[in-house]
Amino acid sequence: MKRYSLLVFIITSLFTGLQAQQASEKPKLVVGIIVDQMRQDYLYKFADRYGEGGFKRLMKEGFMMKNGHYNYIPTYTGPGHASVYTGTTPATHGVIANSWYVRSLNRSIYCAEDSTVYNIGGSLNAGKISPRNLLTTTITDELRFSTNKRSKVVGIAIKDRGASLPAGHLGDAYWFDSGTGEFMTSSYYMEDLPAWVKQFNEKQLAQQYLQNTWEPLYTVDSYVNSIDDNNEFEAPFIGKDTPTFPYELPSLMENNGGLGLIASTPFGNTLTLDFALAAIEGEGLGKGEETDFLAVSFSSPDYIGHRFGPTSIELEDNYLRLDQEFERFLKYLDEHYGKGNYLVFLSADHGVADVATYMESENVPAGNLNIGYVRGQLMGFANQSYGEGDWIENVSNEQIFLNHRLIREKGLELSKVQDDIANFVLRFKGVKEAYTAHSIKNAEFQTGRPHLLQMGYNHKASGDVLLVLEPAWLTGGARGTSHGTGFTYDTHVPILFFGWNVPAGSSSRYATVTDIAPTLSMMLQIRLPNGATGQPILEILE
Numbered sequence: 001m002k003r004y005s006l007l008v009f010i011i012t013s014l015f016t017g018l019q020a021q022q023a024s025e026k027p028k029l030v031v032g033i034i035v036d037q038m039r040q041d042y043l044y045k046f047a048d049r050y051g052e053g054g055f056k057r058l059m060k061e062g063f064m065m066k067n068g069h070y071n072y073i074p075t076y077t078g079p080g081h082a083s084v085y086t087g088t089t090p091a092t093h094g095v096i097a098n099s100w101y102v103r104s105l106n107r108s109i110y111c112a113e114d115s116t117v118y119n120i121g122g123s124l125n126a127g128k129i130s131p132r133n134l135l136t137t138t139i140t141d142e143l144r145f146s147t148n149k150r151s152k153v154v155g156i157a158i159k160d161r162g163a164s165l166p167a168g169h170l171g172d173a174y175w176f177d178s179g180t181g182e183f184m185t186s187s188y189y190m191e192d193l194p195a196w197v198k199q200f201n202e203k204q205l206a207q208q209y210l211q212n213t214w215e216p217l218y219t220v221d222s223y224v225n226s227i228d229d230n231n232e233f234e235a236p237f238i239g240k241d242t243p244t245f246p247y248e249l250p251s252l253m254e255n256n257g258g259l260g261l262i263a264s265t266p267f268g269n270t271l272t273l274d275f276a277l278a279a280i281e282g283e284g285l286g287k288g289e290e291t292d293f294l295a296v297s298f299s300s301p302d303y304i305g306h307r308f309g310p311t312s313i314e315l316e317d318n319y320l321r322l323d324q325e326f327e328r329f330l331k332y333l334d335e336h337y338g339k340g341n342y343l344v345f346l347s348a349d350h351g352v353a354d355v356a357t358y359m360e361s362e363n364v365p366a367g368n369l370n371i372g373y374v375r376g377q378l379m380g381f382a383n384q385s386y387g388e389g390d391w392i393e394n395v396s397n398e399q400i401f402l403n404h405r406l407i408r409e410k411g412l413e414l415s416k417v418q419d420d421i422a423n424f425v426l427r428f429k430g431v432k433e434a435y436t437a438h439s440i441k442n443a444e445f446q447t448g449r450p451h452l453l454q455m456g457y458n459h460k461a462s463g464d465v466l467l468v469l470e471p472a473w474l475t476g477g478a479r480g481t482s483h484g485t486g487f488t489y490d491t492h493v494p495i496l497f498f499g500w501n502v503p504a505g506s507s508s509r510y511a512t513v514t515d516i517a518p519t520l521s522m523m524l525q526i527r528l529p530n531g532a533t534g535q536p537i538l539e540i541l542e
């Protein structure tokens with residue numbers, strides 16, 4: 001008996017010793033991947049032609065939270081990136097939309113705008129960018145703080161906000177400049193581009209990729225998961241009559257954003273990954289004593305999704321190609337750090353609605369609300385109710401901003417006017433609910449749409465009346481689609497961890513994207529971002 005126990009002890013010790021040797025004490029590199037507009041179901045929907053080394057490998061070897069959601073309204077790119085990296089929602093981190101109306105300025109500001117900085121590389125007008133509107137720390141900030149800034153952080157994306165918000169206040173960020181085709185940064189980060197960025201830009205890869213014709217990877221007929229290539233739901237590029245393959249990029253460039261056209265093609269993903277790998281080499285990421293962090297966001301799926309919608313062959317082809325890019329990425333990371341020595345997470349900044357006219361064609365209740373018309377009717381109603389005046393200051397992000405000064409001057413009660421307006425807008429088809437700022441400010445909602453609105457609400461900056469449209473309703477036109485709601489097509493996104501200390505598996509428990517950063521805090525043994533409200537995903541940690 002004794003001898004047996006000893007044997008077990010020896011075997012166990014050997015095994016534990018071996019395990020400790022295999023998994024390093026900390027990961028050399030964390031790679032945060034955001035796919036702009038990626039819905040969770042794309043992991044399954046297009047799986048028949050995914051390879052074994054991309055999405056499927058992440059799912060098979062990693063841990064997937066299958067029921068991961070955004071937990072606030074509005075689900076846009078700026079708030080999405082900020083929420084993943086801060087572990088909290090717009091109510092706390094302050095990025096309440098991509099752009100939002102500021103009463104004191106009497107104009108809208110952009111989430112990553114900063115008039116005090118200027119472009120480093122790239123074009124003048126693309127350089128006024130920094131994370132200063134982000135009010136809390138990110139997981140990348142906390143990694144830098146934890147090592148007295150010996151850890152390096154680099155954020156990369158075609159969209160500036162997809163790079164600067166994830167990189168936090170202490171990291172470096174680079175984004176694509178459609179004017180020059182270069183990756184650039186701003187004086188917030190540095191005074192000169194590093195040599196490796198200059199060398200990358202000299203290759204003029206964007207110009208090269210735009211010599212291509214975007215052909216589908218397989219024959220058009222074989223895309224059985226998508227509707228016919230030619231249909232009335234997709235928005236064609238300017239200068240092309242139909243939304244159909246092939247797309248000859250050189251001839252489309254002039255009328256479709258010049259070099260910026262690359263963002264609306266799968267080559268935008270190729271370019272982004274090329275630059276990410278150049279950053280790894282150029283900065284020596286993961287080669288030092290401390291854990292480094294590469295935050296890379298793939299913006300092109302969003303451009304393609306807006307234009308063609310989730311049922312298009314263009315979108316399916318883009319995901320099949322992105323899958324190939326991910327295989328290239330993971331292979332590279334294996335070769336440079338060794339399997340299990342780097343940590344990856346994959347998520348998205350929001351999902352997307354189906355094209356409203358497509359849903360209608362399939363008899364699903366849907367539609368487009370003409371928000372300009374609603375605004376006009378609102379002005380008429382307010383003039384009739386309170387006398388002639390400029391009562392409606394702004395309508396944006398499905399929020400109505402009332403003229404507070406006028407309301408005060410006329411001796412009206414703000415909450416009463418909010419109630420009147422909220423009740424009035426309910427008469428429009430497509431408007432499901434309207435909440436007043438008064439109600440959002442004076443109660444705490446734990447569930448449902450009021451909770452989602454509250455988690456996206458900033459007491460100092462948000463509007464007076466918040467609209468919720470009916471499911472599947474949008475505010476756009478007949479072709480193309482968008483996102484921004486609290487419905488599942490916009491909230492349900494991948495939450496997937498892979499690599500260092502991550503067990504293989506999955507869970508269908510409800511989780512939120514704000515859980516990603518706290519999970520990383522626990523894994524990396526660093527402080528939580530200072531506004532974090534999410535909770536660590538225990539399934540991955542235990």
Ligand SMILES: [Zn+2]
Pocket residue numbers: 037077302306483
């Ligand atoms: Zn979008």
